[in-house]
Amino acid sequence: MKFFSANLQDLSALYVNHLQKALDMERQITKALPKMIEKATDPQLKQAFNTHLQETQSHVAKVERLLQQYGKDESISCKVLSSLVSEAEDGIKDAADASVRDVTLIASAQQVEHHEMAVYGTLKTWAGILGETDQALVLESILEEEKHADVLLTGIADRVNTTAETRAYASTR
Numbered sequence: 001m002k003f004f005s006a007n008l009q010d011l012s013a014l015y016v017n018h019l020q021k022a023l024d025m026e027r028q029i030t031k032a033l034p035k036m037i038e039k040a041t042d043p044q045l046k047q048a049f050n051t052h053l054q055e056t057q058s059h060v061a062k063v064e065r066l067l068q069q070y071g072k073d074e075s076i077s078c079k080v081l082s083s084l085v086s087e088a089e090d091g092i093k094d095a096a097d098a099s100v101r102d103v104t105l106i107a108s109a110q111q112v113e114h115h116e117m118a119v120y121g122t123l124k125t126w127a128g129i130l131g132e133t134d135q136a137l138v139l140e141s142i143l144e145e146e147k148h149a150d151v152l153l154t155g156i157a158d159r160v161n162t163t164a165e166t167r168a169y170a171s172t173r
Helices: 011-039 043-068 079-094 098-129 133-171
Strands: none
Touching: 011 043, 011 079, 011 098, 043 098, 043 133, 079 098, 098 133
């Protein structure tokens, strides 16, 4: 339970608060992705996670620079990402079959991507309203990378989901 809330009296304060949460979100992802890379068995999935890890490290640096413009360098806990990472870890542990684990990894990664798209879409809009054109462009570039990662994961999922389903069907015969 939170006894004191942040003093968010205007859109600018709310924007900075959410940038700080985005920074924590990206840092959590940089910690989670190496574990996901290790657990993935599909080569394309491993490569997609490796590529996105590099992009995520770049996102951390970009969000840090945006926050520095407001004299901020600390993050604020992103509870949504904490929950998504916890769910992903549970799914990885529960999946005994490698193909099912890959399906679980993709589903978890896409849930994270969708959250990131919502966060960066909102931040980009707020930056525009606040007249922070340069920041909006940076946020748009991050948003586009998140969208690309989601499309890539969907393509991999189309193949991996079918493989997992085929294995399940074969094992019941």
